[in-house]
Amino acid sequence: MGRHIPDEVRRVICTTLQNGIRVSQIVRNLSMAQSTVSKIVQQFRKTGSTSKVKWYGRKEKLSIRHQRSLARMTSKNRTHPKQQILNEFNSGSDVKITMRTFDRYSRKFEFKRKVFGKNSSWEGNIDWLGFDG
Numbered sequence: 224m225g226r227h228i229p230d231e232v233r234r235v236i237c238t239t240l241q242n243g244i245r246v247s248q249i250v251r252n253l254s255m256a257q258s259t260v261s262k263i264v265q266q267f268r269k270t271g272s273t274s275k276v277k278w279y280g281r282k283e284k285l286s287i288r289h290q291r292s293l294a295r296m297t298s299k300n301r302t303h304p305k306q307q308i309l310n311e312f313n314s315g316s317d318v319k320i321t322m323r324t325f326d327r328y329s330r331k332f333e334f335k336r337k338v339f340g341k342n343s344s345w346e347g348n349i350d351w352l353g354f355d356g
Contacts, residue, residue: 228259233273236263289318290328297334305336 232253239249246264250257267273285293293312300308305325313319320328329336 228263228275230274233263233267233275236260237267237273240264240267284320284324285318285328289316290332292316293320293325293328294332294334297329297336301336 236249236253239252240246244252246257246260249255250260253260263273266275292315296312297308300311305322309320309322309325312325328334
């Protein structure tokens with residue numbers, strides 16, 4: 224892990240870059256590693272900011288668009304098994320997700336589903352009480 228680069232040094236790098244000075248010249252003038260200056264320049268070009276951006280946690284697997292698509296598909300096919308919904312989503316999407324990812328998004332966004340299995344009602348399980356149906 225490297226040392227912290229102060230914000231004013233980051234600003235100097237970005238302003239000299241905007242003035243037309245090449246990265247190699249900035250490296251020589253500031254006596255810094257080329258990789259450090261290049262990363263600061265890349266970040267500046269990407270975000271337009273000189274401050275260091277903190278990233279916490281893992282990147283989202285699904286974009287907002289894909290999340291809406293999955294929610295729409297889940298609510299439309301509420302009574303279908305999860306695997307069928309998952310297969311339909313994976314076949315129609317450029318992003319492939321696993322059952323675990325599907326479950327995670329289901330909990331996160333509280334997808335409303337009603338799945339009826341073979342023995343989902345109490346009437347099918349009354350035999351163990353000894354009653355004749």
